[in-house]
Amino acid sequence: MKSISDYSLTYHSEMPGRFDLPPIWKIVIYLAAAIFFVWSFSGSAFSVKDFFNGIPNMIRLIKEMTPPDLSRISSISKAILQTFQMALVGAIIGIAISFFLAILASRSNTPHPAVYSLTRFIIAFCRSVPDLVWAVIFVASVGLGAFAGTLTIIVDTVGFCGRFFAEAMEEIDHGPEEALQTIGAGRMAIVLSAVVPAAMPSFLNSSLYALEKAVRSSVVLGLVGAGGVGIELKVAMDMFEYQTAATIIIFVFLLVIGVERFSVYARSRCM
Amino acid sequence: MISQLQSSLPVIDRGVGLATIQLELNSINKSFPGRENILKDVSFSANEGDSVALIGGNGSGKSTLLRCCLRLIEPDSGSISLLDHDVCSLDTQGLRKFRTKVGLVFQRHNLVPRLSVLSNVIHGAIGRTSHIGTWRQCTAPGYLREEAMQCLEKVGLAHLAASKADSLSGGESQRIAIARALMQKPEFMMADEPVASLDPKVGREVMELFVELTTNENITLLYVSHDLDHALLYSNKLVALQKGQLMLNGETHSFTKSDLYEIYQ
Known part of the structure; x- marks a missing residue:
């Protein structure tokens, strides 16, 4: 029996090289990016020395945080519940708005290129402004409290889900759409009957990530007065009540982990 | 071989000769950027109740022709009359209404x-x-x-x-696609290589079912096929394209398999 080495491997065409040398302009861009990265260390004040000098302070802080103070557990539980409610309502409303905006912002479903550009701009604007900035704007507009936080989460979710929903609709197999088009279906019927079911796994995935993101955001929003447990954490830290702060951090940890576990479970059931 | 297969087919009587013209293409031309003459001066017609096989090699313009008939692709010039509609002059609303009367079954099922x-x-x-x-x-x-x-x-x-x-399996999916097309209550049915992705046995079963159903409902059928046996078995009229040009157009019984092979040379 012949082994593979017994076969003569002869060919007359030129074999392509394993690696292609990139053009000069690409090399210049890579080098410039590398130099900028190195320079960014000074801009970010990155210091290994300061990090190690800070370790004793971290240890002292952790010591002062233990054992966690459970005396205010009732008010902290209420704040945590409000945080989750803000996240849930904000994320669900944001997801619903994203769904309609994404239809207009996907190339294959938009009624007009101008509508596409406008909705893409709205989504990009919602996404590019950080959530804390939105929170400050809404606190100034509707006052301190959970409503400002909920509005912030809605806008933040629209920025996140709007983009991913639109991309999901563009990336699906367009065969079923063509089939319904030949049947004489209108654009809306095609979107509801063919596009949405095909993009649904991606919608669910993005929505669950949006909920996780909303829960994490809603914790921080309280720092600027937009409701939730964040304000409790800020007050505890400002008053040097580190044991109370530890309790709040544990509750936040449990909330975030709980939502993440639910998200993983829901994804495994739906995909 | 073909006569053996024909003897096992369901009885298909399409009453050819009594019917009116349902599809008429006149001098259809289509080019794409970088690809000239995908369709070049294509003209043929189909009567009510006909089963027309459309054959040709890869890139000969068969699928483009079907899509032009429904204006999923706009022809560059020429006229298409289908079910008494001047297809090329229909507005958006009229086009949607027209499409409801024409079923199209795809190779990839598109469920x-x-x-x-x-x-x-x-x-x-x-x-x-x-x-x-x-x-x-x-x-x-x-x-x-x-x-x-x-x-x-x-x-x-x-x-x-x-x-x-x-x-579903491939054969089941294609049967469902046929059921979806029947649900349209179409007056004209098109199929773009409906059994190309199926094994020969299932492909034949699906083709037989397809032809039987369209015959029973007296629906005119225009189907694209790469299978010459299917083209000869299930049609009463045969049209062949080669590099966008019409090469054969006539009654199926007037062609032999070797005539059809020449189209692929």
Whole structure:
């Protein structure tokens, strides 16, 4: 029996090289990016020395945080519940708005290129402004409290889900759409009957990530007065009540982990 | 071989000769950027009740021609008359209304994944009814659900009504696609290589079912096929394209298999 080495491997065409040398302009861009990265260390004040000098302070802080103070557990539980409610309502409303905006912002479903550009701009604007900035704007507009936080989460979710929903609709197999088009279906019927079911796994995935993101955001929003447990954490830290702060951090940890576990479970059931 | 197969076919009487013209193409031309003459001066016609096989090599313009007939692709010039509609002059609303009368079965089935078989079949009625609930079987009116079950029974797959479309085999998917096309209640049926992705046995079963159903409903059929036996067996009229040009156009019985082979040379 012949082994593979017994076969003569002869060919007359030129074999392509394993690696292609990139053009000069690409090399210049890579080098410039590398130099900028190195320079960014000074801009970010990155210091290994300061990090190690800070370790004793971290240890002292952790010591002062233990054992966690459970005396205010009732008010902290209420704040945590409000945080989750803000996240849930904000994320669900944001997801619903994203769904309609994404239809207009996907190339294959938009009624007009101008509508596409406008909705893409709205989504990009919602996404590019950080959530804390939105929170400050809404606190100034509707006052301190959970409503400002909920509005912030809605806008933040629209920025996140709007983009991913639109991309999901563009990336699906367009065969079923063509089939319904030949049947004489209108654009809306095609979107509801063919596009949405095909993009649904991606919608669910993005929505669950949006909920996780909303829960994490809603914790921080309280720092600027937009409701939730964040304000409790800020007050505890400002008053040097580190044991109370530890309790709040544990509750936040449990909330975030709980939502993440639910998200993983829901994804495994739906995909 | 062909005569053996023909003897086992269902009785197909298309009553050719008594009917009026349903499809008439005159000098259809189509080019794409970088690809000239995908269709060059193509003209042929089909009568009511005909079964027309459209053959040709890869890139000969068969699929483009079908899509031009429904204006999924706009022809550059020429005229298309289908079911008494001047297809090229229809406005958006008129085009949608016209398309509801023409069924098109694709090679890749194009069923909506994740939806049930029943929902997919009900989609066939989207164009002809104004009912908003046709996008899912759970929201569709009762009479459409019943019609869809009838269509599923016609293709022998009523027992799969609740199954998900993406859980079906290739042959089952194509039968469901045929049921969806029947749900349209079309007056004209087109098929773009409907059995190309199926094994020969299943392909033949699906083709026989397809031809039998269109014959029973007296629906004119125009189908693209790479299988010369299928082209000779299931049609009474045969049209062949080569590099966008019409090479054969006539009664199927006037061609032999070797005539058809020459198209692929």
